[in-house]
Amino acid sequence: MWESFVATAGEPGGLGFLTEQLSELVVINGEATAGPAEGSHAVDRITLRHLLLSGLDDAVHCDKTFTHYEEHDGKVTAFFDDGSCGGADLLVGADGAGSVVRRHGCRTGWRRR
Ligand SMILES: Cc1cc2nc3c(=O)[nH]c(=O)nc-3n(C[C@H](O)[C@H](O)[C@H](O)COP(=O)(O)OP(=O)(O)OC[C@H]3O[C@@H](n4cnc5c(N)ncnc54)[C@H](O)[C@@H]3O)c2cc1C
Secondary structure, eight states: OHHHHHHHSOOSSEEEEEOTTOOEEEEEEOOTTSOTTTSOOOOOHHHHHHHHHTTOTTTOOOSOOEEEEEEETTEEEEEETTSOEEEESOOOOOSOTTOHHHHHHHHHTOOOO
């Protein structure tokens, strides 16, 4: 997957902001000689999404809206607005800037790990 990622990413070598006429406003030179793991990469979001999801068909469930979670005996249960729930050892709040997970955690005084 890493090889596919690098093969479909832009060349490391900097980041630029251009005008609508393509004149350079600011160009931040990158490490053109950095190895693939050290350098920055411009990625196509759809390609990256496919790579991150590959092999996870049985584990990833889409189209559910998280509402809240409960913690019991070191386990966490996440609840969704369709009435379903799922249990795990760890809940990751990767639901964006307006994270409901983070807001709920702050209200209930979650334990940081
Ligand atoms: C216009 C624009 C252009 C940008 N361009 C770039 C760029 O060129 N390069 C770059 O690196 N960054 C760019 N960014 C920033 C980048 O998009 C964000 O930093 C990044 O998406 C944050 O990722 P995230 O996973 O934290 O949150 P998000 O990408 O916001 O993902 C959060 C996910 O959680 C889901 N979610 C939210 N609430 C719930 C809930 N209650 N239940 C279930 N799911 C929920 C959302 O539907 C979403 O799918 C851009 C941002 C914007 C707005």
